[in-house]
Amino acid sequence: MWRKSSRSGGEGDCVEVAGFADSVGVRDTKDRQGPSLSFDPASWTRFVAATRTGRFDNLT
Numbered sequence: 768m769w770r771k772s773s774r775s776g777g778e779g780d781c782v783e784v785a786g787f788a789d790s791v792g793v794r795d796t797k798d799r800q801g802p803s804l805s806f807d808p809a810s811w812t813r814f815v816a817a818t819r820t821g822r823f824d825n826l827t
Contacts, residue, residue: 771796 768785769792775781781796791811794803806814817823 769794769799 769783772782772784783794783796785792790805791808792803792805
C-alpha cells in the first residue's frame with residue numbers, strides 16, 4: 768500500500784512510499800504509473816535517519 772510522505776509539501780513535490788516484503792518503494796505522486804525506486808529496508812532506514820539529522824541539508 769502506497770502512502771504519501773508526511774514530509775511532502777503542498778507545492779506538488781510529493782513522494783509516496785510503500786513497504787513490501789523485501790524492499791521499500793518510492794515514487795512520484797504526480798506520476799503513479801511511472802517509474803519507482805526500490806531500496807532494501809536497511810538502506811532505507813539509514814537514509815531516513817540521515818535525513819532526520821539534517822545530513823543532506825544545504826547540499827550544493
